Amino acid sequence: MGQCCCKKRKDCQELTNVEQAIETVINQFHCYAVKGRKEYLTPNELKELVGQKLPHLGNCIGPLEEKIECVGDPSEARLEFGEYWDIMGDAAKGCQKK
Amino acid sequence: MASCPLKCAVEMLVKNFEKYAGGGGCCCRKQPRRISKKDFRKMLTRELNHMLTDTGNKRAADKLICDLDENKDGRISFEEYWTLIGGIASPIASLIRQQEQTWCQKEQPQDWAGGGFSGSWAVCMGVV
Numbered sequence: 001m002g003q004c005c006c007k008k009r010k011d012c013q014e015l016t017n018v019e020q021a022i023e024t025v026i027n028q029f030h031c032y033a034v035k036g037r038k039e040y041l042t043p044n045e046l047k048e049l050v051g052q053k054l055p056h057l058g059n060c061i062g063p064l065e066e067k068i069e070c071v072g073d074p075s076e077a078r079l080e081f082g083e084y085w086d087i088m089g090d091a092a093k094g095c096q097k098k
Numbered sequence: 099m100a101s102c103p104l105k106c107a108v109e110m111l112v113k114n115f116e117k118y119a120g121g122g123g124c125c126c127r128k129q130p131r132r133i134s135k136k137d138f139r140k141m142l143t144r145e146l147n148h149m150l151t152d153t154g155n156k157r158a159a160d161k162l163i164c165d166l167d168e169n170k171d172g173r174i175s176f177e178e179y180w181t182l183i184g185g186i187a188s189p190i191a192s193l194i195r196q197q198e199q200t201w202c203q204k205e206q207p208q209d210w211a212g213g214g215f216s217g218s219w220a221v222c223m224g225v226v
Contacts, residue, residue, distance in 0.1 A: 022107075022190070024103050038191075038198070085187060089184070096115075
């Protein structure tokens with residue numbers, strides 16, 4: 001209980017590799033989610049993100065259009081963090097197979 | 099490497115799974131690799147210790163594993179692992195967004211300034 005002060009330790013430099021990786025995935029989402037003010041990605045933003053940041057893993061993810069359609073009308077689709085994370089999961093499975 | 103931070107990050111998370119799923123000696127079998135509960139707990143404390151400060155206690159970790167282990171086989175598959183990390187990352191992502199919005203509205207809160215992620219993670223984990 002006496003350790004609760006460590007919650008606020010300013011130790012962001014000491015994050016583990018895994019935590020840094022999670023941080024990066026979040027940051028990339030925020031970077032591209034401009035229109036949705038970091039809340040969601042539009043289909044175009046998603047395509048840009050995958051095209052620019054995951055060019056080599058794009059194949060593992062499969063056609064983005066299909067995923068976007070699952071979320072709704074492509075012109076209005078909003079991809080929230082959860083959906084983005086699932087897409088990253090597909091990319092991750094692609095890495096696994098390699 | 100530096101030009102594709104997202105790819106590296108995703109690969110890092112995959113490597114982390116493999117690191118803990120390994121050693122089971124079953125890689126030649128058909129079944130996909132999984133992390134045992136024991137190793138999973140080890141992974142949480144070692145790799146996510148800033149995020150899960152308070153889940154050092156076993157109960158919380160057990161609950162996490164229980165909720166995660168959809169097929170109740172006592173082991174964590176890659177999908178289950180990915181869902182867990184997503185479950186942790188998602189509240190953090192919205193927290194950061196909120197923090198940044200408040201940041202713009204008023205002056206930097208003292209304990210947040212420079213505190214970066216660890217602060218917000220600790221807050222998130224209070225929810226778990």
